[in-house]
Amino acid sequence: MTLEAIRYSRGSLQILDQLLLPQQSRYEAVGSVRQAWEAIRAMKVGPRGVPWVGGSKGPAVVELQAGAGGPGLAALVAFVRDALSFLVTARPTAVNMARAARDLAEAAAQEAEREGATEEAVRERVIRWAEDMLEKDLRDNRSIGDLGARHLLERAAPGGDKVTVLTHCNTGALATAGYGTALAVVVGADRVVANGDTANKVGTYQLAIAAKHHGIPFYVAAPSSSCDLRLETGQEIIIEERPGQELTDVNGVRIAAPGIAIWNPAFDVTPHDLITGGIITELGVFAPEELRAALSARGS
Numbered sequence: 141m142t143l144e145a146i147r148y149s150r151g152s153l154q155i156l157d158q159l160l161l162p163q164q165s166r167y168e169a170v171g172s173v174r175q176a177w178e179a180i181r182a183m184k185v186g187p188r189g190v191p192w193v194g195g196s197k198g199p200a201v202v203e204l205q206a207g208a209g210g211p212g213l214a215a216l217v218a219f220v221r222d223a224l225s226f227l228v229t230a231r232p233t234a235v236n237m238a239r240a241a242r243d244l245a246e247a248a249a250q251e252a253e254r255e256g257a258t259e260e261a262v263r264e265r266v267i268r269w270a271e272d273m274l275e276k277d278l279r280d281n282r283s284i285g286d287l288g289a290r291h292l293l294e295r296a297a298p299g300g301d302k303v304t305v306l307t308h309c310n311t312g313a314l315a316t317a318g319y320g321t322a323l324a325v326v327v328g329a330d331r332v333v334a335n336g337d338t339a340n341k342v343g344t345y346q347l348a349i350a351a352k353h354h355g356i357p358f359y360v361a362a363p364s365s366s367c368d369l370r371l372e373t374g375q376e377i378i379i380e381e382r383p384g385q386e387l388t389d390v391n392g393v394r395i396a397a398p399g400i401a402i403w404n405p406a407f408d409v410t411p412h413d414l415i416t417g418g419i420i421t422e423l424g425v426f427a428p429e430e431l432r433a434a435l436s437a438r439g440s
Contacts, residue, residue, distance in 0.1 A: 145185065148274065150267070157184045173223045180230035213252040216259050220248040220266060233339055233380045233407050235331045236365035244269055280363045283422035288361055291418070291425045295357065308340070308347055326351070327410075329362035332419060336412030336428020337374030338362075342405060348414035357417030360410075364421045367435055374409035382406050 143165060147154040154167040159182065168184070170176050179185055224241035231237050244266065251257060251265040297303045308327045327347065331339040338344070338360050351358040371377060384402030388394055396402075412428035419426050426434045 146274075155179055155185045159184050173227060177227055177230045180227070211259070213257060213259060213262060216262055217245075217248050217252045221245045231330075231380065232378045233330045234366070235368040236363065239365055240273065244273075277363075280365075280422035284361050284363065284420055287422070287425055288359065288420040291420065292357075292359070295417070306347070308344055326359045326417070327361070329360050329366050329419075330407060331371075331377055332360065332362055332367045332431065333371040333374055333377065334369045334432045335373055336415055336419065336431050337377075338410045338412070338415065338419075339374065339377045339379065339407045340410065342408050345408040345410045345414075348410045352414050352416060358415055359417035359420055360415055361420040364423055364435055364438070367419075367421070367431065369432055369435060374411065377407075377409060379409075380406040 143156055145156050145158075147167060153170045155170055157164075157166050157168050157179075160166055168179070170179060224245050228238045228241050247269045248262055248266050251262045254261075292303060292305070306326055327338075327340050327344050329338045329340045340360070348358050350356075382404040384404055387402055387404055388396035388400065415428050419428060419431055421435075423438055424434065
């Protein structure tokens with residue numbers, strides 16, 4: 141049976157608690173923005189499921205369906221904007237989460253400004269926008285997997301031989317809204333900046349160094365929504381830090397010496413010159429130096 145990271149139907153949102161894997165497969169209902177924030181912050185949900193569960197629409201949509209926000213158009217739009225702004229703080233490194241939140245807030249505001257706008261119309265617009273985004277995420281994930289697989293097979297095995305692929309921070313469907321993309325990639329990404337520098341989970345940088353040393357192509361697979369052309373280099377990326385207790389304790393038992401200092405970044409930054417294979421998006425596969433022009437031409 142394939143595990144789904146997210147289960148959604150109108151009025152209901154559930155996430156697979158990935159902290160319990162592989163011992164348990166348990167789904168947790170998310171009925172509020174606060175619950176979603178806590179789930180994202182605790183890393184119960186995978187990185188690219190985050191934009192939907194979090195910066196995202198999921199919980200805000202469920203609350204809207206239950207009647208949250210209002211009375212009045214201004215209060216309803218403010219609820220959407222404030223809920224999404226709060227959710228973004230749970231994962232500051234992931235640019236697609238902030239972008240999704242911004243776009244949804246703008247959609248709500250635009251609907252409210254329409255002549256004859258009603259609260260019901262604004263709610264429906266927000267809900268439909270969120271559901272459309274979930275469908276787009278599925279399409280983009282399939283495209284990333286298909287394009288990456290085709291590119292890697294053409295480059296690494298033109299004669300039709302088998303290809304062995306090492307992945308890092310890519311658990312297929314569990315890292316996305318519902319369809320795996322780990323078919324022919326090495327790493328994922330939470331943010332790719334204009335020059336191709338990439339922020340991904342800690343350990344990515346060292347794999348990139350090893351791959352380049354041994355002449356193995358190194359790829360990044362990420363949707364174009366994770367590409368942030370506003371930032372020039374990886375030095376500008378905000379790196380989320382995790383609680384030190386994650387390193388000092390195991391199953392509630394402390395294993396580190398008392399008073400030890402802890403630095404626990406959740407991400408590292410891989411310089412663009414180590415991304416030797418390319419950056420795989422739903423729009424195509426690009427060398428780091430091609431990314432800015434390719435995405436700018438498509439309006440990303």
